[in-house]
Amino acid sequence: MTAKANRLQHVQEYYFSHKLREVRQLKAEGKAIINIGIGSPDLDPPISVSRAMVNTIEQNHIHGYQSYQGLPEFRDAISKFYLRKYDVTLNPKNEILPLMGSKEGIMHISMAFLNTGDQVLIPNPGYPTYTSVTNLLEAKPVYYDLNDENNWYPDLEALSKTDLSKVKLMWINYPHMPTGKNATKKLYEDLVVFAKKYQILLINDNPYSFILNNNPLSILSVKGAKEVALELNSLSKTFNMAGWRVGMLLGSALNINTVLQVKSNMDSGMFYGIQQGAIAALQTDDSWFRNLNSIYEKRRKIAWEIADSLHCTYDKKASGLFVWAKLPKGKNAEQMADNLLYDYDVFLAPGTVFGSNGEGYIRISLCVTEEVLNDVLHRILKDKN
Amino acid sequence: MTAKANRLQHVQEYYFSHKLREVRQLKAEGKAIINIGIGSPDLDPPISVSRAMVNTIEQNHIHGYQSYQGLPEFRDAISKFYLRKYDVTLNPKNEILPLMGSKEGIMHISMAFLNTGDQVLIPNPGYPTYTSVTNLLEAKPVYYDLNDENNWYPDLEALSKTDLSKVKLMWINYPHMPTGKNATKKLYEDLVVFAKKYQILLINDNPYSFILNNNPLSILSVKGAKEVALELNSLSKTFNMAGWRVGMLLGSALNINTVLQVKSNMDSGMFYGIQQGAIAALQTDDSWFRNLNSIYEKRRKIAWEIADSLHCTYDKKASGLFVWAKLPKGKNAEQMADNLLYDYDVFLAPGTVFGSNGEGYIRISLCVTEEVLNDVLHRILKDKN
Numbered sequence: 001m002t003a004k005a006n007r008l009q010h011v012q013e014y015y016f017s018h019k020l021r022e023v024r025q026l027k028a029e030g031k032a033i034i035n036i037g038i039g040s041p042d043l044d045p046p047i048s049v050s051r052a053m054v055n056t057i058e059q060n061h062i063h064g065y066q067s068y069q070g071l072p073e074f075r076d077a078i079s080k081f082y083l084r085k086y087d088v089t090l091n092p093k094n095e096i097l098p099l100m101g102s103k104e105g106i107m108h109i110s111m112a113f114l115n116t117g118d119q120v121l122i123p124n125p126g127y128p129t130y131t132s133v134t135n136l137l138e139a140k141p142v143y144y145d146l147n148d149e150n151n152w153y154p155d156l157e158a159l160s161k162t163d164l165s166k167v168k169l170m171w172i173n174y175p176h177m178p179t180g181k182n183a184t185k186k187l188y189e190d191l192v193v194f195a196k197k198y199q200i201l202l203i204n205d206n207p208y209s210f211i212l213n214n215n216p217l218s219i220l221s222v223k224g225a226k227e228v229a230l231e232l233n234s235l236s237k238t239f240n241m242a243g244w245r246v247g248m249l250l251g252s253a254l255n256i257n258t259v260l261q262v263k264s265n266m267d268s269g270m271f272y273g274i275q276q277g278a279i280a281a282l283q284t285d286d287s288w289f290r291n292l293n294s295i296y297e298k299r300r301k302i303a304w305e306i307a308d309s310l311h312c313t314y315d316k317k318a319s320g321l322f323v324w325a326k327l328p329k330g331k332n333a334e335q336m337a338d339n340l341l342y343d344y345d346v347f348l349a350p351g352t353v354f355g356s357n358g359e360g361y362i363r364i365s366l367c368v369t370e371e372v373l374n375d376v377l378h379r380i381l382k383d384k385n
Numbered sequence: 386m387t388a389k390a391n392r393l394q395h396v397q398e399y400y401f402s403h404k405l406r407e408v409r410q411l412k413a414e415g416k417a418i419i420n421i422g423i424g425s426p427d428l429d430p431p432i433s434v435s436r437a438m439v440n441t442i443e444q445n446h447i448h449g450y451q452s453y454q455g456l457p458e459f460r461d462a463i464s465k466f467y468l469r470k471y472d473v474t475l476n477p478k479n480e481i482l483p484l485m486g487s488k489e490g491i492m493h494i495s496m497a498f499l500n501t502g503d504q505v506l507i508p509n510p511g512y513p514t515y516t517s518v519t520n521l522l523e524a525k526p527v528y529y530d531l532n533d534e535n536n537w538y539p540d541l542e543a544l545s546k547t548d549l550s551k552v553k554l555m556w557i558n559y560p561h562m563p564t565g566k567n568a569t570k571k572l573y574e575d576l577v578v579f580a581k582k583y584q585i586l587l588i589n590d591n592p593y594s595f596i597l598n599n600n601p602l603s604i605l606s607v608k609g610a611k612e613v614a615l616e617l618n619s620l621s622k623t624f625n626m627a628g629w630r631v632g633m634l635l636g637s638a639l640n641i642n643t644v645l646q647v648k649s650n651m652d653s654g655m656f657y658g659i660q661q662g663a664i665a666a667l668q669t670d671d672s673w674f675r676n677l678n679s680i681y682e683k684r685r686k687i688a689w690e691i692a693d694s695l696h697c698t699y700d701k702k703a704s705g706l707f708v709w710a711k712l713p714k715g716k717n718a719e720q721m722a723d724n725l726l727y728d729y730d731v732f733l734a735p736g737t738v739f740g741s742n743g744e745g746y747i748r749i750s751l752c753v754t755e756e757v758l759n760d761v762l763h764r765i766l767k768d769k770n
């Protein structure tokens with residue numbers, strides 16, 4: 001038997017992975033479990049996306065290897081989208097790298113810049129993949145606290161007082177998952193100053209900009225940001241294309257080229273039809289965003305009622321695909337999640353999935369229909385009355 | 386400026402990358418360059434593949450995240466294909482891992498098993514990605530010689546006399562690229578014995594089985610092979626789907642699960658429509674292979690004439706997408722490639738792209754039409770007469 005690499009010693013089974021196994025088991029036993037735990041959009045992409053795939057798929061000579069950098073017209077479409085939506089100018093020749101989903105970008109960036117033992121600033125709470133990729137590369141996750149009192153923003157003053165000499169990368173993610181907190185231009189400006197001072201490469205993971213948010217912001221809109229910041233973005237949430245695996249990395253030509261050195265050695269360009277679908281998505285007109293958000297608004301209203309029924313509080317200005325609900329004082333997140341699962345057959349995410357600062361919170365997904373959310377609400381209310 | 390990771394110090398620009406830049410420059414100057422250097426299939430996939438994509442793309446609810454392990458029916462189709470074509474039994478539940486191309490599998494496997502400083506046996510000549518991925522993980526490539534005198538097979542006796550104590554993985558690749566040499570069952574048996582003796586994990590990269598070859602062989606057909614061997618396979622060459630990015634890893638449940646631990650932390654499952662296309666491809670009937678190979682046979686005949694015109698010799702029993710032609714004694718591979726480029730406007734690969742043992746050889750691709758190959762032939766003959 002060949003031993004695993006040491007890097008796998010740190011990798012734990014994801015909470016969702018073993019919990020969803022339990023959910024499947026409960027379903028097999030006949031329980032009608034409702035899953036409001038996962039952030040996978042249930043809605044369909046713009047119809048133009050599927051049409052673009054169909055229109056191109058039966059052409060000849062579109063089945064061969066594609067460039068690592070993607071089609072020039074795809075990079076053009078990304079560049080125009082960033083200008084139109086974020087007021088950010090990107091050179092499509094060398095400041096844009098299409099990715100097969102932004103998740104793979106987390107690995108590519110980490111491989112491009114991290115040596116064994118380098119430190120990486122990671123938000124707590126935050127997306128667990130920042131930690132697992134850092135561990136896979138035998139670099140060291142250093143968590144920075146986010147909490148309600150500080151608006152779910154990093155306390156840069158407190159961070160400045162710590163030893164940052166070994167920190168190479170800092171992951172930020174606004175609109176923030178799981179809390180839904182939006183950045184401000186001021187926050188991004190402060191982060192860029194901080195990164196310059198301590199020579200840290202910032203990466204803003206920005207897939208939630210367009211969900212329940214009227215003011216999409218890119219960190220690259222800050223003057224001088226490209227010198228110290230990269231941004232990841234994705235079509236998964238914006239255009240309901242999670243399964244298509246289309247993401248992108250934006251930043252300086254120098255940094256993009258460094259990441260490309262990694263990527264070109266481990267995969268190949270994405271399928272032509274997928275790139276054509278992505279171009280169609282990026283060209284969708286603004287009514288798309290209004291329609292999408294009107295659906296999520298209706299769902300969120302019910303999710304808020306669910307939170308109310310559990311005596312939780314929440315931020316009505318939060319963005320993104322989730323309601324991040326604060327439990328009544330003294331309640332434990334995983335305990336609450338288990339209660340909901342065993343008492344009401346409802347599966348959702350305890351805040352601790354995203355780090356210790358998620359204690360006392362639960363996360364409700366908006367990726368299910370109003371009908372399903374109403375069903376959850378009624379299960380809880382019925383029991384209370 | 387954020388410094389690159391040390392791992393990128395070893396990564397060199399690929400020969401093709403800078404040479405193709407020169408080719409583009411020559412084209413821009415008005416030269417009618419013919420490219421017979423690259424192994425990207427120019428033919429189209431079975432029509433059923435595109436139809437499967439079209440049939441599924443406009444369905445609802447196929448746009449979300451897919452499982453890391455792929456659809457059960459996709460793994461079933463792979464299992465049936467392996468049984469039908471290689472007489473190898475694989476449990477679709479846990480002995481098959483779909484990949485977005487077998488190239489990414491080289492990285493996933495290496496990450497799953499290699500620690501810094503571990504040694505990796507790599508064929509010389511061979512596919513350059515084995516080396517670049519090994520370097521990216523700061524493991525150490527140890528080349529084993531392949532040459533004409535030893536049938537392009539590893540000399541396991543000679544290898545046994547070297548210090549193998551730090552060797553963790555061994556890459557093999559039959560039908561071999563660039564030479565087109567086929568394995569025998571005996572070779573695979575010897576390799577399995579060797580791997581067991583020295584506790585090395587063998588990986589057979591097997592994408593060329595069905596090209597100009599009537600006897601596809603899998604290393605997993607050797608009794609007990611699963612204990613020490615993994616196999617990579619791909620639809621790129623077999624079904625002309627290089628751009629679709631569909632590959633697969635086959636082996637023991639234990640090893641597959643180790644690789645899955647890496648993969649699940651760095652990407653997500655492949656697009657539903659692509660999986661449906663892949664299923665359709667795997668179900669294609671045997672006339673596909675006969676038709677495909679009758680095209681390649683006609684092309685190869687002309688490629689042989691090109692080799693003759695350059696006074697080269699070659700193995701008429703070779704498989705795969707290339708003719709591997711031995712230059713007349715004393716001729717240098719890169720010099721010959723440059724002569725062909727500058728004198729005849731023909732771009733092809735010097736054998737040294739694949740390692741030092743490629744000196745004295747050139748590689749002619751069969752991924753162009755008979756017309757194009759005839760054009761190359763006439764350019765050379767015209768000059769000689």
